[in-house]
Amino acid sequence: MNTAPFGTWQSxxxxxxxxxxxxxxxxxxLDGEALYWVESRPSEGGxxxxxxxxxxxxxxxxxxxxxxxxxxxxGGASLIADGVIYFVNFADQRIYHHAPGAEPQPLTPExxxxxxxxxLDRDRNRxxxxxxxxxxxxxxxxxxxxxxxxTTGTVTPIVTGSDFYASPRLSPDGSRLAWVDWxxxxxPWDGTQLWVAEFDRSGKLGxxxxxxxxxxxxxxxxxxxxxxxxxxxxxRNNWWNLYRDQNGIELxxxxxxxxxxxxxxxxxxxxxxxxxxxxxxxxxxxxxDYLAQLDLTSGTLTPIDLPFTSLGSLxxxxxxxxxxxxxxxxxxQLIRLHLPSGDHETLKTASSLTVDPGxxxxxxxxxxxxxxxxxxxxxxxxxxxxxxxxxxxxQPPLLVKSHGxxxxxASATLNLRIQYWTSRxxxxxxxxxxxxxxxxxxxxxxxxxxxxxxxxxDCTNVAVYLAEQGRVDRERLAIAGGSAGGYTxxxxxTFKDVFKAGASYYGVSDLEALAQDTHKFEARYLDGLxxxxxxxxxxxxxxxxxxxxxxLACPVIFFQGLEDKVVPPxxxxxxxxxxxxxGLPVAYVPFEGEQHGFRKAENIKRALDGEFYFxxxxxxxxxxxxxxxxxxxxxxx
Numbered sequence: 001m002n003t004a005p006f007g008t009w010q011s012x013x014x015x016x017x018x019x020x021x022x023x024x025x026x027x028x029x030l031d032g033e034a035l036y037w038v039e040s041r042p043s044e045g046g047x048x049x050x051x052x053x054x055x056x057x058x059x060x061x062x063x064x065x066x067x068x069x070x071x072x073x074x075g076g077a078s079l080i081a082d083g084v085i086y087f088v089n090f091a092d093q094r095i096y097h098h099a100p101g102a103e104p105q106p107l108t109p110e111x112x113x114x115x116x117x118x119x120l121d122r123d124r125n126r127x128x129x130x131x132x133x134x135x136x137x138x139x140x141x142x143x144x145x146x147x148x149x150x151t152t153g154t155v156t157p158i159v160t161g162s163d164f165y166a167s168p169r170l171s172p173d174g175s176r177l178a179w180v181d182w183x184x185x186x187x188p189w190d191g192t193q194l195w196v197a198e199f200d201r202s203g204k205l206g207x208x209x210x211x212x213x214x215x216x217x218x219x220x221x222x223x224x225x226x227x228x229x230x231x232x233x234x235x236r237n238n239w240w241n242l243y244r245d246q247n248g249i250e251l252x253x254x255x256x257x258x259x260x261x262x263x264x265x266x267x268x269x270x271x272x273x274x275x276x277x278x279x280x281x282x283x284x285x286x287x288x289d290y291l292a293q294l295d296l297t298s299g300t301l302t303p304i305d306l307p308f309t310s311l312g313s314l315x316x317x318x319x320x321x322x323x324x325x326x327x328x329x330x331x332x333q334l335i336r337l338h339l340p341s342g343d344h345e346t347l348k349t350a351s352s353l354t355v356d357p358g359x360x361x362x363x364x365x366x367x368x369x370x371x372x373x374x375x376x377x378x379x380x381x382x383x384x385x386x387x388x389x390x391x392x393x394x395q396p397p398l399l400v401k402s403h404g405x406x407x408x409x410a411s412a413t414l415n416l417r418i419q420y421w422t423s424r425x426x427x428x429x430x431x432x433x434x435x436x437x438x439x440x441x442x443x444x445x446x447x448x449x450x451x452x453x454x455x456x457x458d459c460t461n462v463a464v465y466l467a468e469q470g471r472v473d474r475e476r477l478a479i480a481g482g483s484a485g486g487y488t489x490x491x492x493x494t495f496k497d498v499f500k501a502g503a504s505y506y507g508v509s510d511l512e513a514l515a516q517d518t519h520k521f522e523a524r525y526l527d528g529l530x531x532x533x534x535x536x537x538x539x540x541x542x543x544x545x546x547x548x549x550x551x552l553a554c555p556v557i558f559f560q561g562l563e564d565k566v567v568p569p570x571x572x573x574x575x576x577x578x579x580x581x582x583g584l585p586v587a588y589v590p591f592e593g594e595q596h597g598f599r600k601a602e603n604i605k606r607a608l609d610g611e612f613y614f615x616x617x618x619x620x621x622x623x624x625x626x627x628x629x630x631x632x633x634x635x636x637x
Contacts, residue, residue, distance in 0.1 A: 046599020075265025326413030358386025561594030
């Protein structure tokens with residue numbers, strides 16, 4: 001055991017190993033008994049590929065990149081049916097038809113349209129999908145549901161008139177279509193509506209019937225049971241619980257837990273039917289995911305014992321369940337579960353890197369006091385490296401992580417990017433501040449009208465809480481976050497005198513500019529988080545760090561994709577220039593070809609090492625390894 005200051009510990013968890021050995025896993029699909037999944041590969045520039053389990057073969061050849069840009073966040077970019085793969089190609093956003101043994105062929109025309117969440121309508125030889133028409137330009141494309149003829153590729157609108165659509169679902173007999181829609185200024189976790197309509201003989205939809213939903217009820221994840229009953233998830237009782245439309249709306253199972261997730265991406269389905277009498281579902285409670293079987297006759301929920309804290313991307317075939325799972329000690333992996341025995345096996349892992357547990361920090365769920373008598377939640381990771389201990393009396397620097405969204409959540413799944421920090425001697429806390437999902441609608445709504453206040457208070461208070469407990473060094477508190485988490489980071493650094501350094505990843509510095517220049521999906525997001533614009537212009541200015549740089553008094557590093565349409569580069573560049581002028585230490589690392597979030601291995605590595613290098617300079621310690629330097633303007637010698 002070596003004695004060395006926190007931050008200077010030598011770690012086997014290097015950025016090279018993280019990016020070279022890691023992939024993204026998701027999009028599990030079944031076509032009969034054939035199993036497929038989707039891989040996102042940083043080593044291939046972030047290209048997303050469909051993989052077949054048999055022989056672990058790539059089904060979509062380079063340079064095809066399976067990724068939709070509907071709502072900019074995408075998801076639901078592929079469908080596999082009867083041996084044919086239909087997928088959206090990122091470069092042109094066209095749907096491609098890929099038959100076995102043939103090259104992928106474009107199905108939809110070359111135009112300014114995008115597609116997601118395809119459904120096969122066999123009876124009418126067509127796909128039904130969410131569409132997004134950008135042909136008119138501007139920030140408000142037309143969203144709709146469309147059909148795509150599988151012979152001619154002709155695209156025909158079938159449902160129009162709402163600002164947003166999601167989750168088209170065909171009934172088992174093909175006679176009805178269910179879908180979810182919503183309007184500005186609601187976000188899908190605020191208020192949505194569920195509709196059903198019948199097809200006539202020509203394939204057109206009749207008048208729709210509103211099943212449920214309104215401006216104050218969030219509905220998601222509709223799905224037809226094998227016997228034609230429509231199920232869905234609603235938060236009408238504060239929690240996203242399961243309901244069905246059968247002789248009126250019926251609550252299937254009530255629990256203080258989340259059986260649904262916020263609609264950031266398409267294609268998320270948190271439950272699947274085993275048969276007409278039972279289903280398999282995931283649910284989240286106190287920040288942890290569980291898998292369970294729900295008997296639809298008795299209403300009995302039976303948890304399934306698994307060593308995982310994160311579960312999703314469910315598929316089911318008879319007695320076999322497939323899911324993407326992870327835990328604090330195991331990387332994200334595709335598992336196969338045999339229901340009668342309860343046995344499971346791993347089919348694919350997101351990381352081939354094997355790390356000795358002696359280098360892994362175990363997360364601790366903490367609930368801490370915050371403003372106005374509320375309690376907030378976080379995952380705390382202490383420093384951990386089996387080869388090192390710190391000098392007596394020294395406390396570790398703390399990195400506070402503010403997640404994006406802000407309507408999202410931090411989980412306790414093994415994340416080697418977190419372990420990168422803890423194995424070098426940093427403490428790390430991943431905060432589920434007010435507004436995060438997983439703790440009910442009321443907890444999410446703590447952030448309504450209070451973005452830049454509640455999130456900042458919670459991230460600040462957890463740092464103070466840990467410092468007062470003697471677990472971290474009060475003089476070496478840093479905060480970092482991406483996107484909305486980048487805004488929370490900049491606001492905390494500007495409006496609070498607690499943190500000594502920070503890192504903003506494509507973060508918002510000017511709320512007014514964001515309200516005027518962002519994509520349609522989030523164009524009215526700030527109405528609920530801040531207030532109406534321009535009516536509440538003064539509030540936007542009061543909470544925008546760019547207008548209050550005189551209050552900022554510590555070093556900051558910025559990382560930014562130059563093709564980001566969600567938070568454009570000028571958001572970072574305005575802040576960088578202001579800090580330069582003020583004489584504060586500041587660094588700016590832009591990435592060509594990156595959008596909202598970094599997908600290329602070299603850029604992920606550069607950002608991780610660059611942030612660590614930055615803290616080593618401003619906190620004045622020497623890392624164990626040699627790191628590529630980052631230019632830090634205004635840093636004293």
